[in-house]
Amino acid sequence: MGTSSFPFPNLCAPSTASDSKLKPRKPFSLPADNDGQTPEAAARNQAPKSKASSQLKRWSRARAIRSGRRLDRPVTRTDEARPKELWPVLSGERSDDDDDEDDEDGGGSTAGKAIYMVSDGTGWTAEHSVNAALGQFEHCLVDRGCAVNTHLFSGIDDMERMVEIIKQAAQEGALLLYTLADPTMAEAAKHACQLWGVPWADILGPTTEAIAAHLGVLPSGIPRGAPGRQLPLSKEYFKRIEAIEFTIKQDDGAQPRNLARADIVLVGVSRTGKTPLSIYLSQKGYKVANVPIVMGVHLPPTLFEVDQRKIFGLTINPVALQTIRKARAKSLGFSGEMRCNYSDMDHVRRELEFAGKIFAQNPVWPVIEVTGKAIEETAAVVVRIFHDRQEKCSMPRISKRY
Secondary structure (H helix, E strand, C coil): CCCCCCCHHHCCCCCCHHHHHCCCCCCCCCCCCCCCCCHHHHHHHHCCCHHHHHHHHHHHHHHHHHCCCCCCCCCCCCHHHCCHHHHHHHCCCCCHHHHHHHHHHCCCCCCCEEEEEEECCCCHHHHHHHHHHHHHHHHHHCCCCCCEEEEEECCCCCHHHHHHHHHHHHHHCCEEEEECCCHHHHHHHHHHHHHHCCCEEECCHHHHHHHHHHHCCCCCCCCCCCCCCCCCCCHHHHHHHHHHHHHHHCHHHCCHHHHHHCCEEEEECCCCCHHHHHHHHHCCCCCEEEEECCCCCCCCHHHHCCCHHHEEEEECCHHHHHHHHHHHHHHHCCCHHHHHHHHCHHHHHHHHHHHHHHHHHCCCCCEEECCCCCHHHHHHHHHHHHHHHHCCCCCCCCCCEC
């Protein structure tokens, strides 16, 4: 991806022929040595434009407000940890714009440590990688012992914007994680973080380098979705589109005559997550149908005529189901007897027992416990069992809970 020796004057110069396909970048300057100037003069020369800096602060505050927090001026690290050139910028010299914004926010305290995610594309890779990593810290995130605020900056395709984000990260004491396909951008971001004392990590780089070494081919360095990059529409793309269209039409037991065409059939009581799970699996290319279990209503006969190995039961803890149903009934405006029948605990338990009897009568159906599981986790279980059966791996002939 990059080299250890990378001169700062050439940060914006394309490193490969493929870089010419990217958008032209505006020249920029990073903080450098004093070169005979006083620290104050060097800082003034390298300080960001107030307009861009203010915009970044508004982004940060907006994200915090949406999550229910109020932000004051970010708490910065000790002066000894920063380059001397940055002391006047980060240690108390504030513009009038900053004062106005603080007045508008009304004060407060910064809650949690900031993590900046920077991407030259949609940010999907960065966001999902960070969320997966944060899952390893649930033991302290749940009780807010080590609260974290994540901020995603997507579509960052020039170094001027990158430097503004890094400067803001330095002010907030944030960790910066990036997925940058262009090796020039990635190397420049690394050097800028080192210069400004910002902790950083390259999410995409090591994996790309490992694949390049394995294949013996250099990466293109062009972000996905870049103007110069045109990918052909493959069979897999059209397969996913067809699967999504099929899944939408088969939602909530519609058109049971088409169950034989489905790759996967989900069965469960109301609010066990059948629809969102179906849509998620369809985006992976699976045609999914879901059938609700309702007391007093017979399941469609075609459900028992199709290949039983592709049917999956979904169940949930009654307390969790009641909580979900109460929220759903309130949002739909249910009242009186209708609301009680839908979310009453006795009714919930009877429905789950009724579903449990159906699952017991069909031991080939795997039964997945969805309580506390994210859609991705449930989908992973479904896909694993589905492919195990496709490859004729041994499966117990009993109703097994997952």
